[in-house]
């Protein structure tokens with residue numbers, strides 16, 4: 001099957017975007033994996049599919065597959081690229097669109113400076129909703145922050161990490177580190193991702209607080225490995241920092257691929273994420289059956 005695609009990136013988190021407005025392509029998990037493969041396919045952290053409105057009051061449906069072929073609930077950087085895509089392709093003439101994802105509805109808005117702001121909805125902290133299995137665990141008080149201590153392995157000398165666990169539509173475990181450059185992202189990241197307490201796996205965030213309005217972040221993403229930026233990861237990290245009393249309500253987050261601004265007014269309110277969304281190139285490719 002031959003398909004057209006658009007390659008996009010948001011703060012270096014990169015995407016293959018597929019137009020399914022006129023009908024489903026019917027790709028298998030293996031074909032999504034192939035498209036995302038950097039050696040045999042196009043190469044991407046996630047594949048995004050743009051579908052027509054599924055319900056009144058909703059403009060589009062947005063479907064996300066990780067590089068490993070798994071379908072996921074939410075993707076922040078992808079949401080910004082989605083908004084840029086539907087506008088640039090003339091699929092809408094509006095600056096603000098309402099988009100249905102697997103985890104609910106979000107509202108991306110193109111801003112006059114070319115960036116995109118997304119209302120990502122409120123964070124969710126209830127462990128079963130993440131999902132996070134807390135059986136037999138007691139949260140460790142750490143300021144206003146609930147830090148759960150997890151052993152990364154079964155050996156007596158297994159490293160112990162203290163993570164805050166929350167959902168931004170997708171699951172996140174965030175820990176604060178002294179310096180993201182030396183943090184064990186590529187060694188501890190996969191152990192946290194596959195920790196048995198997370199039945200659907202988890203995205204592992206490593207947050208370095210610089211001052212009350214500035215932070216640095218690296219994220220080991222579920223199903224994709226370390227990416228240059230993770231939008232939902234930045235939201236989860238800032239929410240964690242605010243709950244811990246370490247960050248103010250508006251924070252610039254420096255990732256390895258670019259800058260994201262995250263705003264959160266507190267419990268029950270939406271998290272707003274602002275950042276870039278860029279089209280890199282378009283192409284056509286034959287996908288193996």
Ligand SMILES: N[C@@H](CCC[C@H](N)C(=O)O)C(=O)O
Nearest residue numbers: 075076077170222230231232
């Ligand atoms: N890159 C994303 C998140 C993509 C999904 C994530 N890997 C998951 O499995 O939940 C972002 O920008 O939020």
